[in-house]
Amino acid sequence: MEVGIVGYGAYVPRHRIKVEEIAKVWGADAPSYKKGLMLREKSVPTPDQDTITMSVEAARHAVRRAGIDPALIGAIYVGSESHPYAVKPSGTVVAEALGATPEIHCADMEFACKAGSEGMFVALSLVKAGQMPYALGIGADTSQGAPGDALEYSASAGAAAYIFGREKIVAVCEDTYAYMTDTPDFWRREYQFYPRHAGRYTGEPAYFKHVLSCARGLMAKSKTTPADFRWAVFHQPNGKFPMRAAQELGFSKEKVEQGWLSPTLGNTYSGSSPMGLSAILDVAKPGDRILMVSYGSGAGSDGFIWRVTDHITAVQGLAPHTRAQLEDRPIYIDYGTYAKYRGKIRKLAE
Amino acid sequence: MREVAVIGVGMNRWGELWEKSHRTIWTEAALEAIADAGVDRVDAMYVGCMSGGLFVGQEHLGAMLADQLGMGPIPGTRVESACASGGLAFRQACLAVASGAHDIVLATGVEKMTDVDGGAATYALSTAADQEYECYHGITFPGLYAMMARDHMHRHGTTRQQLAAVAVKNHAHGVLNPLAQFPMKVTAEQVMESVMVADPLRILDCSPITDGAAAAVVVPLDMARQLSKQPPVRVAASAHATDALALHDRADLSWLASTAKAAELAYKQAGVGPKDLSFCEVHDCFTIAEIMVIEALGLAERGKGGAAAASGLTALGGKIPVNPSGGLKSKGHPVGATGVAQIRETVLQLRGACGQRQVKNASRGLTQNMGGTGASTVVHILERA
Amino acid sequence: MIGSARYWREIPQRYRYEAAKCAKCGRVAFPPRLVCAGCRGREFTPVKLAQTGVVETFTVIHVAPTGFGDETPYAVGIVKLDDGVRVTAQITDCETGKLAIGDRVKLEFRRLQQDGESGIICYGYKFVPAIG
Incomplete structure (x- = not known):
């Protein structure tokens, strides 16, 4: 079902x-x-x-x-x-x-x-x-x-x-995938008001490793390639990271732009990739397939493949x-x- | 029911009375009223106080103040109806005398407001509104009256200048009252340029935070002359009416239905109409309030209160002077005391004892004391006996 | 300050706008009450308030009660909802200087008060300008 x-x-x-x-x-x-x-x-x-x-x-x-x-x-x-x-x-x-x-x-x-x-x-x-x-x-x-x-x-x-x-x-969920390791790139200790981060370490070994591995793992699991997707949305800690992730995975700018909200929204943390997805669903057409990969410091990514239905x-x-x-x-x-x-x-x- | 008269009144200088406590302020006024009447005992005491609990942390005022007077065993009753507490305490005293329960009854009102900071005072006053559905949203009393003012301005074309005219007039009267908290003249420009409190109301549209008390001695009319040398003042009418507590539940946001109802009852009791009054002491907690009150009392047409206020109709020397004492605006507004202070002013006016602010040929005066945004109104009509 | 029980009791109204309609005269009571203010009827059916309406009157608070001082100046208005019920609430996300009687507004879920830094957070409704 x-x-x-x-x-x-x-x-x-x-x-x-x-x-x-x-x-x-x-x-x-x-x-x-x-x-x-x-x-x-x-x-x-x-x-x-x-x-x-x-x-x-x-x-x-x-x-x-x-x-x-x-x-x-x-x-x-x-x-x-x-x-x-x-x-x-x-x-x-x-x-x-x-x-x-x-x-x-x-x-x-x-x-x-x-x-x-x-x-x-x-x-x-x-x-x-x-x-x-x-x-x-x-x-x-x-x-x-x-x-x-x-x-x-x-x-x-x-x-x-x-x-x-x-x-x-x-939007039917066609597949999911999760990828996680222990990676201390960003944290906030109990009773601390502001979080801390590990500077440039938050990039390659943290965000990119998990987002790219999750996306690749999910596509391998579901036997799909970027060509099978009309849209993609990645976690957006800033404007740059998701665009670079898309590029490395082979998604064109046109596939990620609709859900790329960070340039004027900023990083809504837990809301980030879910809001990107909602922006895509607002304009998606029946049959469109969407790749969604989140990222959370610490660190891990959840991946979803959504197929938009006629009911949208x-x-x-x-x-x-x-x-x-x-x-x-x-x-x-x-x-x-x-x-x-x-x-x-x-x-x-x- | 017996006819009722006032034979003594008392009041101290109002203001920020840093050195005096709630009980001292009250006792001074009570003693003065008793001395003015020339009686040597009272049979019962009523005290109007809005919020002894929030302002000074003291409730159980009936017992405490009867004791302060050294009259320990007499029944002492605290009456609360927000800013109408004083008027209602006076009414309860009248009813106690009229019913035959007591002969000499002391009606008093008191509020000590300056022991808490501005935020806490604003909060304490706001408890007269609906806590859960008005105050929960951060509304204040100036805010509620500001919403009434905006409605009145929108609906009837009342102007900012007309609001200011009320403050200018009442301060001009207050200059003549030696007990007033702010006996200084203000100009319309000063009012309209004063600090904004709740748009469109500014600080000079608002009555102040005041420490003060007032008292009156009430007796059966037929015993008045034997009990006192003072010329008795007859209580021709005492009426009380209520309305929905929350402003948003009223059919008309800038019509004081409780005041209109209490006035209707009072005029009927006294067998008089607005045209038969020499002057009025009314509840001008904000400039807009006096405009709405004179409409509800029938001194001005509905919607025309602003124009009437600005026309000089209600100034000393005008056709129907309103608030010769300076009103709440200039005299001050120790909330629980205000209603009794209105009685004091009315009694002194009818005795012809008001000096420079004396209304000529004063024979009949009306007092209107209001709680909340008009959810309670107490109206009295007093006459020379 | 508002304690837990007093806050919790009003949750159906503050979160979900639950009101009561008099079975006899049709007047809507918000909050629900035992006796109808219009006809003294005692039977009610539950209804939910309309969530859009028109500003009937308003003020902009510059001197706030304890707990609201950080928010000044803030607007509070009486709004006539589209079902005819009037409620008092803050009007936020607006330029207070441009607010006018007749403006269309809608309800939004917001934080209303908090009992200091360690007490409960009190939620409820505020009005915001309706889009369009």
Whole structure:
């Protein structure tokens, strides 16, 4: 029996900060950052937005497209490295807001930027195993980069949600694959506010090794080649890495551009490749095949092959498109406002 | 029911009374009212206080304040109806006398607001609104009245200048009141350029945070002359009405239905109409409030309160002076005390004892004291006996 | 500050906009109540509020109560939802200076308050400008 995506949705906050605005504060060279990392601006969450609020909005879009009673959703997995609570699940709030409680299994996922695809992987598998009619996987983050660090130019906010089921599928999952090793490229210790990374080590032995190995392993397993895919989406820590991964694997720019959101969205961490996928589904045509490879530091990649069905055209217009949200009346803020919104200013203790 | 009269009133200088506690402020006003009446005992006491708990951490005010007065065993009752607590305490005192339960009853109001910071005071005041469906969203009292103001401006064409006219007038009156917290003149320009609190209301559209108390002695009218040398003032009407707590639940966002209802009941009780009043003391917690109140009292046509306020109609020397005391705006607004202070001003006006701010030939005055965004209103009509 | 039980009790309204329609006169109560304010009816059927509406009035708060100080200036409005029910909530993601009576808005899930750095996070609805 075929299993796949029956509903999907994304959420993009409206506030933005430009690379120049950050570079100005730290005396960095904006043009070289823009060229080197292929980043122009990034989304910023307001103080009233977090992983939970964005997950709720993305999941509501997914429910609208799925056209199902949320009470039938049997599992919810919210993947994030910025869960608002250290102890207390994000998923309980999201499920309650959707009206999916109380008969539902819930867990928060954490695996750096791979937590979202991880949730999707598990949710999909539960439906495939016949455990439940529908399951929901969400990737969302309001990630923080340390002030002045290279990550500050990319760490952004967004969410994507996927409901998996067996009826009225919009994208069948043809195959999955996972590739993981212990690779200390990026981490955040307990009680630390900002994550740390290992500089250039995050490239070849970390991102590229896992993304390329996962993509190659998945194509070998499913006996496919880049020519079999209309679209591809890779994790987007910046603008440059996914483009280079695509090039090395033999995917043309035209196949990755639709899901390549990072130049104006930034790195939404757990939301990154899932949001890229939602942007592709917004425009995909029946029969299109999509390769999706996530990446999470630590490190690992999840790979999925999706085949878009005839039903896609009936749901694309039921909720806001990802790129439409990305382009919808952005509100630009200065670094001071950004620092206030992101809790980077030391204030009086309450 | 017995007819009721006021034979004594008391009030201290209002303001930021750093050296005085809640109980001291109250006791000073109570003692003054008792002395003014010339009585040697009271049979029961009512105290209006909005939030002793949030402002000074003190509840159980009935017992505490009866004890402060050295009258320990008498029944002491605390009355709460947000900013209408004082007016309602006075009404309860009148009812206690009218019913025959007690003969000499002390009606008081008090609030000590400056022991907490601005944020905490704003929060304490906001508890008069719907906590879960208004305050949860970060609305404040100036914010709620600002939404009423915007609705009034949108619907009736009320202008920013008309709002300012209320503040200018009440401060001009307050200059003549030695007990007022802010007895200074303000100009319309000053009001319209003052710090924004909740758009469109600015700081000079708002009544201040005040420490203060007021008191009145209420007795049966037929015993008034034997109990006191003061000329008795008859309570011709006492009325109370309520409305939905949350502003968004009202049919008309800038019409004070509870005030209109309480006024209707009061006019009926007293057998008079708005044209028969010499002056009014009303609840101008914000400039827009006075505009809405004079409409609901029938002093101005519905929707025309702004124009009426700006026309001089309600100034001292005008056809119907409103807030000769300076109102909440200039005199100050220690929330629980305000309703009783309105009674004090009205009694002094009817005695002809108001000096420079005296309304000429004052024979009948109305007080209107309001809680929340008008979810409670207490109206009294007092006459020379 | 808002404790767990008090917060939790309002979840059906704050998260899912659950209201009650009077079986007798059709008036919608939000939050649900035991007695209809319109006709004193005691029977209700559950309904969900419309999630778009029009700004009836609003203010921009510059002096905030405790806990909201970091957000000033912020807009709060009374919005008439498309089902006729009025609710009070913040209007966010907008230029407060350009907000006007009659603007179309929709509900979004947001953080409303938090009990300091260590207490519970309180979620609920705010309005945002509706697209188009």
